[in-house]
Amino acid sequence: MKPQQVTLNDIAKKLGISIISVSKALRGHHDISKKTADLIKKTALELGYTPNLMARSLASRKSNTIGIVIPQIAHHFFSSIMDHIYNYARTNNYAIFLTVSQENAEMQKIQIQTLLSMRVDGIIISITQDTTDFEIFEIVKKRQVPLVFMDRIPDMEACNTVTVDDKGGAYKAVEHAIKLGYRKIAHFAGHANINIGRDRILGFTQAMKDHGLEINNDWIIEGDFGEKSGYDSFMKLYHEKNLPDFILAVTYPVAIGIYMAAKEVGMKIPNDIDLICFGNSHVQELLSPPLSCVDQPPHELAKKSMDLLIENISKNENFKYQRVVIDTELILRGTCIKYNKH
Amino acid sequence: MKPQQVTLNDIAKKLGISIISVSKALRGHHDISKKTADLIKKTALELGYTPNLMARSLASRKSNTIGIVIPQIAHHFFSSIMDHIYNYARTNNYAIFLTVSQENAEMQKIQIQTLLSMRVDGIIISITQDTTDFEIFEIVKKRQVPLVFMDRIPDMEACNTVTVDDKGGAYKAVEHAIKLGYRKIAHFAGHANINIGRDRILGFTQAMKDHGLEINNDWIIEGDFGEKSGYDSFMKLYHEKNLPDFILAVTYPVAIGIYMAAKEVGMKIPNDIDLICFGNSHVQELLSPPLSCVDQPPHELAKKSMDLLIENISKNENFKYQRVVIDTELILRGTCIKYNKH
DNA sequence: TTGAAAGCGCTAACAG
DNA sequence: CTGTTAGCGCTTTCAA
Numbered sequence: 001m002k003p004q005q006v007t008l009n010d011i012a013k014k015l016g017i018s019i020i021s022v023s024k025a026l027r028g029h030h031d032i033s034k035k036t037a038d039l040i041k042k043t044a045l046e047l048g049y050t051p052n053l054m055a056r057s058l059a060s061r062k063s064n065t066i067g068i069v070i071p072q073i074a075h076h077f078f079s080s081i082m083d084h085i086y087n088y089a090r091t092n093n094y095a096i097f098l099t100v101s102q103e104n105a106e107m108q109k110i111q112i113q114t115l116l117s118m119r120v121d122g123i124i125i126s127i128t129q130d131t132t133d134f135e136i137f138e139i140v141k142k143r144q145v146p147l148v149f150m151d152r153i154p155d156m157e158a159c160n161t162v163t164v165d166d167k168g169g170a171y172k173a174v175e176h177a178i179k180l181g182y183r184k185i186a187h188f189a190g191h192a193n194i195n196i197g198r199d200r201i202l203g204f205t206q207a208m209k210d211h212g213l214e215i216n217n218d219w220i221i222e223g224d225f226g227e228k229s230g231y232d233s234f235m236k237l238y239h240e241k242n243l244p245d246f247i248l249a250v251t252y253p254v255a256i257g258i259y260m261a262a263k264e265v266g267m268k269i270p271n272d273i274d275l276i277c278f279g280n281s282h283v284q285e286l287l288s289p290p291l292s293c294v295d296q297p298p299h300e301l302a303k304k305s306m307d308l309l310i311e312n313i314s315k316n317e318n319f320k321y322q323r324v325v326i327d328t329e330l331i332l333r334g335t336c337i338k339y340n341k342h
Numbered sequence: 343m344k345p346q347q348v349t350l351n352d353i354a355k356k357l358g359i360s361i362i363s364v365s366k367a368l369r370g371h372h373d374i375s376k377k378t379a380d381l382i383k384k385t386a387l388e389l390g391y392t393p394n395l396m397a398r399s400l401a402s403r404k405s406n407t408i409g410i411v412i413p414q415i416a417h418h419f420f421s422s423i424m425d426h427i428y429n430y431a432r433t434n435n436y437a438i439f440l441t442v443s444q445e446n447a448e449m450q451k452i453q454i455q456t457l458l459s460m461r462v463d464g465i466i467i468s469i470t471q472d473t474t475d476f477e478i479f480e481i482v483k484k485r486q487v488p489l490v491f492m493d494r495i496p497d498m499e500a501c502n503t504v505t506v507d508d509k510g511g512a513y514k515a516v517e518h519a520i521k522l523g524y525r526k527i528a529h530f531a532g533h534a535n536i537n538i539g540r541d542r543i544l545g546f547t548q549a550m551k552d553h554g555l556e557i558n559n560d561w562i563i564e565g566d567f568g569e570k571s572g573y574d575s576f577m578k579l580y581h582e583k584n585l586p587d588f589i590l591a592v593t594y595p596v597a598i599g600i601y602m603a604a605k606e607v608g609m610k611i612p613n614d615i616d617l618i619c620f621g622n623s624h625v626q627e628l629l630s631p632p633l634s635c636v637d638q639p640p641h642e643l644a645k646k647s648m649d650l651l652i653e654n655i656s657k658n659e660n661f662k663y664q665r666v667v668i669d670t671e672l673i674l675r676g677t678c679i680k681y682n683k684h
Numbered sequence: 685t686t687g688a689a690a691g692c693g694c695t696a697a698c699a700g
Numbered sequence: 701c702t703g704t705t706a707g708c709g710c711t712t713t714c715a716a
Contacts, residue, residue, distance in 0.1 A: 005485070007709055016688050031685065048481065053459040054400045055709035058692050063396070073428070074421040078365075084415045088441045090449075098440050102426045116439060117395040139390065143347070180377075208716065259628050278437060282569070286601050288630030349693055365695065373701065397693035400708050411714050 006049040015043060026051070057119060065095040066309065067115030069125040070290035071103045071152070075253065076281040077298060078126070081150075084302030085124070092310060094121070103128045103224070111137045122146035122309045127154055129191045129224055146312035146319075151296070151304040153195050160312060160335045162305045162324045166196050166278075169294040170203025170248060173276050176330060178211045181339030182274065186219035186244035188233045188254050197222070200250055200278065217279050223254070229258025238265055245341050249277035250282070254293060269335060276336040289334030300326045348391040357385060368393070388559065399461060402636035407437040408651065409457030411467040413445045413494070417595065418623040420468070423492075425645030427466070434652060435462070444568070445470045450618060451478045464470045464488035464651045469496055471533045471566055488654035488661075492647040495537050495640070502654060504646045504666045506638040508538050508620075511670035512545025512590060513617050515636050518672060519588045520553045523681030524616065528586035530596050539564070542592055561586050565596070572599025580607055587683050591619035594626070597633055611677060618678040631676030641667045 008026075017036070025032045025040040026049075032040075056064040066089060070078045082098065087094045087296045096121060101108035105128050113136075115123055123145060127145050134154050140147050141159070148160040170187075177185055187204040190197030201220060221236070223229035229248060233255065237243045249255040255277035262269055269275065269289055276292045284291040304324045312319045350368075354361045357380070357471055367374045367382040374382075399405040407557075408431060412420045424440065431438045434528075439462060443450035447470050455478075457465055464486060476496050482489050483501070490502040512539035529546045532539030543562060548556050563578070572591060576599065579585045591597040597619035604611050611631055612616065618634045626633040646666045654661045 005709090009709075020687055020712095021685090023709095024686090027711095033685065048484075050455065050458045050485075052400070052461060052709050053456075054396045054405070054461055055692090056711075058394070058396045058400055058694090059709075059711040061692070061711095072425075073415070074418065074425045076416065079416040079421040083414075083442070087416070087444075092713080096440075098438075100425070102429075114391065114395075116392045119394060119396055142390070143392075255626060256628060263628070270699090283598060283625060283629075286598060286605070286630070287625075287628055347693090351693075351698075361693090361703090362695080362703060365693095366702090369695090375701065378701090394693050397708090400710090401693075401695040403695095403708070 006047045065120045067120035067123045068098045069318045081300040081302045086297045088306045094172040105131045114274045122313045124148045125154045126150045162294040166199035167203035170200040171207045174207035182246040184244040185246045187248045225251045227253045227257040229262045230254035234261035247275040252279035271340045292336040295329045348389045382451040407462045409462035409465045410440045421667045422640040423644045426501045426641045428525035430648045447473045464655045466490045468492045468494045490651045508541035509545035511636040513549045516549035524588040526586040527588045529590045532592040569595045571597040572596035573603045589617040594621035634675045634678040637671045
């Protein structure tokens with residue numbers, strides 16, 4: 001068996017005082033004389049005491065842990081968000097329990113269960129693209145575990161959400177393309193059943209309508225948010241000889257898929273076909289050509305989500321659900337900067 | 343206060359049986375008649391029972407959780423490793439507690455303490471570039487918590503390590519460049535006090551020597567593993583008018599820094615200056631030019647590390663430390679494929 | 685300022 | 701197959 005872990009009891013015995021005093025001293029409870037407290041701390045250090053968080057959580061009914069569920073981690077958007085969340089959690093003295101659902105609603109459900117089982121103090125989640133069953137979220141609500149939906153949210157009332165102005169962002173991007181002179185504009189969209197997919201489509205169509213352009217349904221291609229989807233959509237239109245002049249890509253990976261496909265068939269961006277995407281990333285500057293985008297600031301998403309969650313955790317009963325929307329910004333680089341179809 | 347969480351006790355009472363039976367039934371202990379077991383499960387579901395992992399871990403002295411410490415998350419190499427670790431953990435029924443040290447040795451120490459406090463069953467760690475104090479690792483060993491160092495390892499005896507053949511990889515890359523015809527070769531290196539930095543420098547110098555090339559100390563620039571370091575090193579040499587023809591970049595981010603700097607001063611890769619880096623990533627294909635690299639397969643690192651850790655956890659006392667080294671592979675794309683200095 | 689009593693929710697042994 | 705007895709290590713009243 002493992003060597004005995006040092007417990008409060010060991011310290012107490014050694015010093016001939018009660019466990020309680022040790023516990024209090026170690027947590028800095030001001031209920032204890034500085035002298036004994038110091039002695040206790042010193043002894044704890046000598047003995048190599050490490051508090052048992054399991055026991056502590058069990059007894060205090062509080063884990064000081066926040067659970068996170070995201071669909072992917074090897075994706076710049078999410079890993080960047082996580083970076084900020086970890087930072088922010090540290091300064092607020094929370095541990096983070098991160099869980100990756102891999103775009104699988106079934107897994108997502110299990111993972112939320114696990115977080116509940118761990119008695120996390122709150123949950124931040126960005127749902128999978130195919131989430132249709134919201135029962136698990138209702139369970140979380142019923143358990144009164146504070147919950148914040150981030151970026152990808154379910155179509156549900158009475159909940160906390162932090163999103164980006166997807167519709168506005170798509171609108172801005174398409175309007176910009178139109179003003180440059182593009183008319184044959186496509187949207188490689190995500191799933192329409194999830195907010196970010198739906199709202200971007202909405203922004204796209206709205207911009208087209210507002211500028212008197214007809215919407216070609218062949219050019220709104222629903223797919224998912226990954227590279228392959230972008231690649232496939234491009235290839236489909238290419239083989240149908242039905243490529244547009246301009247594409248609004250629903251995510252950065254989709255744009256990457258387009259770059260790959262274009263490269264493969266020997267088409268030049270932005271001359272033969274131009275595009276812009278949702279989601280910023282440093283390396284976009286280095287692509288050929290540098291990729292323009294609608295920025296959805298990860299640090300904002302991370303910060304607002306954490307703020308909201310922590311507020312909810314601390315206020316508890318007298319907390320009211322909030323919906324936060326973050327503005328997007330057009331970042332223009334080597335694509336979507338001039339009309340190339342003269 | 344929160345609504346009462348449903349406990350085993352609640353189920354037991356309702357059914358008029360003992361807690362133990364419920365506990366056993368729910369864990370599928372074959373010690374219970376199928377009939378009662380089914381009834382118990384049904385009731386648990388109805389009542390919305392969620393096991394309390396804290397309590398379970400406390401009682402069983404096992405958390406079924408593996409702790410991970412990595413220096414960064416918004417870095418393709420690490421997020422990709424994590425992807426595989428999450429996958430692998432799931433099939434082995436382990437939860438993952440991920441911690442990000444942000445290249446800060448002090449934080450790293452605290453985080454390891456936290457993992458110990460959580461009584462994780464084992465730890466996988468990739469240490470920060472400035473780790474010089476190994477005391478905390480000794481503490482982990484003393485506690486007999488299985489530990490595997492991955493990729494970035496301390497200079498320590500008697501421990502589990504999973505690394506990449508850094509020296510061999512660097513050697514291969516430099517040899518290739520030499521064979522292409524390059525003579526003025528630099529290495530934008532990492533910290534020499536950590537294995538991956540040191541071994542790559544070793545491979546570099548070895549290859550140079552073996553091919554009768556002189557080593558110019560101005561051209562082995564120690565820095566860190568980030569973009570800025572690559573950028574700065576390039577700019578330094580540029581302003582000194584002392585740029586080489588070819589650079590071996592210690593990491594992919596360092597290579598990105600070089601791309602940025604080169605772009606800024608109007609130098610063309612690979613014509614004006616050529617390079618290769620450690621670490622593969624999908625988007626390298628899309629850079630201009632596509633970046634060649636020494637691949638350190640993330641899935642291999644993840645898998646071997648998990649294997650080793652799980653073996654250590656299960657065998658426990660009669661387990662012997664192991665050192666696993668993974669082979670690298672040269673992936674040639676648009677850089678490091680021909681000599682451009684005629 | 686200190687401590688005693690009581691229990692958080694669960695499981696490991698062992699006995700029936 | 702079922703249940704009893706004892707905790708796991710810690711914290712929270714509340715009384716001294």
